[in-house]
Amino acid sequence: MKAWVCNAFGEKPQWVDAPDPVVSALQPGQVLIDVAACGVNFADTLILLGKYQKRPDGPFSPGFEVSGTVRAVGADVTHVKPGDAVMALPDWGGYAEQVIADGRFVIPLPDGVGFNNAAAFQIAYGTSWFALKYRADVKPGEIVLVHGAAGGVGLTAVECAKLLGATVIATAGGADKCQIARDHGADHVIDYKTENIRDRVCGITATLGQPKGVDVVYDPVGGDVFEQSLRCVAPGARMLLIGFASGTVPQIPANILLVKNVTAIGFYFGAYLEQNPDIAQQGMADLLGRLQSGAIRPMISHVYRLEQAMDALAAIRDRTATGKLVIDCRASR
């Protein structure tokens, strides 16, 4: 099969003819998938550097979220069979024509959901939905501040917070990105390239009758953005730590949490699914229903051919990507 393979952390992935996975070597519970599409994530750039939570032992392909057709199943897999269209969350390996996934994270595709939408949906919507609904417990009427709001997870956070009945203040870098957030439901937008987050947030929340700030912060950026957020939260606020796209992990001054009764909440989607299988099943079914009905629509800004996957990663790194990028892994077959 064709695949992008990284031989060592920090080295550029190579476009190679890799051996096909061996069907007879499938472990119980595993599913072998002919990949149709793979969603691109910021974390793909991190795993290639060895800076992600998961560190493959040997050569590997990046790619955490795929859709495709089941080629074979290992013992004990009964919920999908060869020929079924599925979406899946492998540990890595999606930048390839075939991938093996843990059957616990393989879901049959609902009717009418295409491969590209399925590949763009799982991590971005899953992260925002579970973080906002189950971890931060966002209530109708609350004010949610979403950073990086034109990016993969940020844009879905705008949509999910609106679905939960919140008023959304979105931040993004530049007028075009702010417009994308507005088009996806943000009630107020702040261009953090040119505007001060704290001043603008407090100005907006004052007009909403809550001068001290927002109820919930959704932060996939970290660094200075997080620090500014801490200065515009209402007493009792919840701050969701989603990621550190800025490259800087914030150091939280505990005294401010204490004085304002603020809660900092870490959220890691992959671990959450494993730790909360019942909530995960219920929440994903809910989300899939909304995807199937068209209530949520992934914004796919670009589809790349598998051999162009490095261009997709470059767009993530240089911040030109908006919404989701998808790799069509069938194009080279």
Ligand SMILES: NC(=O)c1ccc[n+]([C@@H]2O[C@H](COP(=O)([O-])OP(=O)(O)OC[C@H]3O[C@@H](n4cnc5c(N)ncnc54)[C@H](OP(=O)(O)O)[C@@H]3O)[C@@H](O)[C@H]2O)c1
């Ligand atoms: N906790 C979880 O389970 C989970 C799940 C998915 C993703 N994440 C994390 O969330 C973050 C965003 O992931 P994503 O896939 O949504 O990425 P993405 O599509 O590339 O979006 C990241 C956004 O961050 C902003 N940003 C600020 N500084 C940046 C920098 N130095 N380099 C690149 N972007 C920068 C960019 O918006 P502006 O240009 O508008 O600033 C960009 O739109 C990552 O840290 C990722 O690891 C966490």
